[in-house]
Amino acid sequence: MKAKIHVTLKQGILDPQGKAIEHALDSLGFNHASNVRVGKYMEVDLDETDRAKADAQVKRMCEQLLANTVIEEYRYDLQ
Amino acid sequence: MKIGIVVFPGSNCDHDCAYVFKDVLGQSVEMIWHKATLLAGLDAIVLPGGFSYGDYLRTGAIARFSPVMGAVRAFAEKGGLVIGICNGFQILLEAGLLPGVMLRNTSLNFICKDVYVKVENAATRFTHCCESGRVLRIPIAHADGNYYTDPVTLGGIKANAQVIFRYCTADGKVTPAANPNGSLDNIAGIMNADGNVLGMMPHPERSAESVLGNEDGRLIFLSMLSAFGTSEIQAGLVGA
Numbered sequence: 533m534k535a536k537i538h539v540t541l542k543q544g545i546l547d548p549q550g551k552a553i554e555h556a557l558d559s560l561g562f563n564h565a566s567n568v569r570v571g572k573y574m575e576v577d578l579d580e581t582d583r584a585k586a587d588a589q590v591k592r593m594c595e596q597l598l599a600n601t602v603i604e605e606y607r608y609d610l611q
Numbered sequence: 612m613k614i615g616i617v618v619f620p621g622s623n624c625d626h627d628c629a630y631v632f633k634d635v636l637g638q639s640v641e642m643i644w645h646k647a648t649l650l651a652g653l654d655a656i657v658l659p660g661g662f663s664y665g666d667y668l669r670t671g672a673i674a675r676f677s678p679v680m681g682a683v684r685a686f687a688e689k690g691g692l693v694i695g696i697c698n699g700f701q702i703l704l705e706a707g708l709l710p711g712v713m714l715r716n717t718s719l720n721f722i723c724k725d726v727y728v729k730v731e732n733a734a735t736r737f738t739h740c741c742e743s744g745r746v747l748r749i750p751i752a753h754a755d756g757n758y759y760t761d762p763v764t765l766g767g768i769k770a771n772a773q774v775i776f777r778y779c780t781a782d783g784k785v786t787p788a789a790n791p792n793g794s795l796d797n798i799a800g801i802m803n804a805d806g807n808v809l810g811m812m813p814h815p816e817r818s819a820e821s822v823l824g825n826e827d828g829r830l831i832f833l834s835m836l837s838a839f840g841t842s843e844i845q846a847g848l849v850g851a
Contacts, residue, residue, distance in 0.1 A: 545759070546793070548717050572668075597676070600669055600705070602712045603759060 537608040540571035613639040615653040624660035627816045645677040655692035658699030671701035700810030711760035717793030723752040728776040736838035737809045746783045747827040749813035756812040758794040776800035
């Protein structure tokens with residue numbers, strides 16, 4: 533099973549990289565692009581066929597290491 | 612006094628810290644590889660600056676799972692003095708030994724320059740050689756020093772006098788313009804509630820010797836030494 537994990541800054545947390553990209557888009561003429569947020573994407577292969585167990589594992593990975601839940605939130609798909 | 616200096620893969624201020632404690636202040640120093648799991652006979656531990664694990668994922672996020680961190684946590688829980696400088700501060704945050712997180716600097720730049728910080732609490736084992744409100748000039752060198760925490764935690768650490776250093780002007784005014792990285796409330800250094808774990812972004816080991824043109828950082832180390840009753844004579848400072 534493969535987990536596809538997105539980690540992003542929570543709403544309200546300043547994202548200086550997103551702001552810089554937004555300004556760059558603006559200078560390229562994409563004037564209607566706004567609220568750019570930068571995040572991380574990770575793929576993890578799991579030696580697990582039980583979906584519920586895989587789900588629990590990925591959740592623990594995110595909580596313990598992959599995201600810092602003070603400032604970040606995560607979501608994932610299992611395939 | 613015996614100081615343990617933890618060396619992670621990617622630490623690069625470890626020898627600067629060792630030099631200050633050993634050669635400048637005349638103390639005994641032990642370098643501790645991050646695989647160590649037992650720490651014995653130490654009076655204080657330094658988590659030095661650098662780029663542990665290449666800053667992968669988040670600064671300090673992987674170092675906090677190094678084998679040595681279990682022993683560092685146990686040492687801190689028994690009341691041992693722990694100071695984390697720059698990357699060491701980031702590791703203490705990720706490990707939950709101090710509250711909050713570091714965000715990218717608002718400018719997105721790696722900032723390396725002297726800054727001024729105000730000593731907000733001089734009644735600590737890390738700052739009692741300073742008078743309250745003292746302004747120290749100490750260099751910073753980081754890309755992720757933008758301190759952040761939730762409002763409740765911030766209120767708590769302020770009320771409990773755990774904010775130890777704040778970025779300020781040369782004459783001690785805490786202003787937005789004096790904030791180099793966007794840190795919440797100009798915070799440059801905080802302490803845990805028990806007063807034995809300090810994290811600070813500025814590098815006192817880079818300003819601890821007159822030949823470097825600045826000795827302000829030395830006050831932090833002298834405070835730690837005198838917390839152990841090591842006088843300046845014992846520290847080899849008289850006549851130095």
